[in-house]
Amino acid sequence: MKKDFAGNILKITIGVIFVISLIVVIRQFFFSTSGTYALIYQDNVLLHKIDLTKTSESMEFTIDYNSDTVTGYNTICVKDGAIGIVDADCPDKVCEHMGMTSSTHFPITCLPHKLVIQIVDDSEVPSDSPDIISH
Numbered sequence: 439m440k441k442d443f444a445g446n447i448l449k450i451t452i453g454v455i456f457v458i459s460l461i462v463v464i465r466q467f468f469f470s471t472s473g474t475y476a477l478i479y480q481d482n483v484l485l486h487k488i489d490l491t492k493t494s495e496s497m498e499f500t501i502d503y504n505s506d507t508v509t510g511y512n513t514i515c516v517k518d519g520a521i522g523i524v525d526a527d528c529p530d531k532v533c534e535h536m537g538m539t540s541s542t543h544f545p546i547t548c549l550p551h552k553l554v555i556q557i558v559d560d561s562e563v564p565s566d567s568p569d570i571i572s573h
């Protein structure tokens with residue numbers, strides 16, 4: 439009897455762990471991996487707010503960067519609900535290699551040009567942000 443009891447506890451524990459991990463995976467998949475808005479910051483200033491769900495056709499635009507020591511550009515592409523930097527003249531090209539994304543987990547960043555593209559859900563969109571690009 440005692441052995442059965444221990445076995446049942448083990449089965450229940452495994453079952454509970456399985457259910458919890460399933461919930462976590464489902465939550466991540468439906469609620470946090472894919473955002474709806476892309477916020478583009480340069481030097482901590484919000485430049486663009488783009489509704490990724492409304493971009494049916496792909497579009498590209500360039501953001502220039504000018505500081506005392508650095509000048510450059512990043513060409514940003516929005517396509518199929520995802521955003522990415524497709525061209526840049528920064529020295530490391532890390533931003534370009536990040537590719538297209540709609541994930542809220544990792545922002546796309548270009549350190550040399552102080553550019554950050556953050557993807558957020560509706561609830562996280564700042565209300566007073568500029569809505570320059572919307573289709």
Ligand SMILES: [Zn+2]
Binds near residue numbers: 530531532548550
């Ligand atoms: Zn870069």
